[in-house]
Amino acid sequence: MASSNFIDYVKINCRSGAGGAGSVHFRREKHTPKGGPDGGDGGRGGHIILRGSSQMWTLLHLKYRKHIKAEAGVAGEGGRRSGAQGTDVILEVPLGTIARNPDTGNVLAEITEDGQDIILFPGGRGGLGNDHFKTPTQQAPDYAQPGEPGCEEWVVLELKLLADVGLVGFPNAGKSTLLSVVSAARPEIADYAFTTLVPNLGVVAYRDYKSFVMADIPGIIEGASQGKGLGLRFLRHIERNSILLFLIPANSEDIRHEYNTLLNELREYNPELMDKTRLLAISKIDLVDQEALSRLKENLPKNVPVAFISSVNQQGLDELKDIIWQSLTIANEPE
Structure with a gap:
């Protein structure tokens, strides 16, 4: 659209x-x-x-x-x-x-x-x-x-979009591709930054006829909380998501640095976002070999559930859904 x-x-x-x-x-x-x-x-x-x-x-x-x-x-x-x-x-x-x-x-x-x-x-x-x-x-x-x-x-x-899971990541992290694979949403996908110019919503089917709503938020860049790129305009949509799923490609130079940069932009925009449940998906694992995959596992952020996925090859998607559903169940439990 x-x-x-x-x-x-x-x-x-x-x-x-x-x-x-x-x-x-x-x-x-x-x-x-x-x-x-x-x-x-x-x-x-x-x-x-x-x-x-x-x-x-x-x-x-x-x-x-x-x-x-x-x-x-x-x-x-x-x-x-x-x-x-x-x-x-x-x-x-x-x-x-x-x-x-x-x-x-x-x-x-x-x-x-x-x-x-x-x-x-x-x-x-x-x-x-x-x-x-x-x-x-x-x-x-x-x-x-x-x-x-x-x-x-x-x-x-x-x-502010209402969704269970908000996808957070830099441009070309694979957010639109993931949403198109796990739901019926058809966001625009291409090999250049800022393909996603508007948020997209998709209903993700889960086991036993359960489902949850996932939102693809336009890519954040460093400085988005100060108005750079497209991020500031759409950061408000992240405020309504129960869970934030950070998506970082396996071939990134420094996964922990990218994660911390994204986290900092959200903190600068609204410190209350730090209270939300955070998950991490390492995307595009089809682009790296097993040796490189083993090395990057040693430099991951601490205390964040991690899933390794390939949307193109549909690897790890069921495991990712399991982690999301488990986290949603905990997040929505009455206090």
């Missing part, structure tokens, strides 16, 4: 509907010429609502909708007839979408479940009609409440 179709950040202006005015009205029927007040209430203004959809994966549909406006409520009428509510505007968004105040950065809403509804900006309340204000000493109130105004605010919608 073209990279222009993946949008993970939009800024839009939202205006919820104003409430309808209450009615000032008196009964004036043939046999009751001096009937009391019977003004109805105004209708509520329309809400701006975020709704989670598991069928969506991008904010592209909102990219060109810079102004979102809900309907105002209808004014009340005589005969205690309430005005209609303004129609709500429902913005369907992918799971993992966060709404923020663009000035303060405060989180206003977070969508994590399919069908989840959150009122982002409520519509104004409708005003009460004059029927509500009659008293024993004031039998004919000639006033009613106006409707409350709606909210008008700018909001930033930011997508």
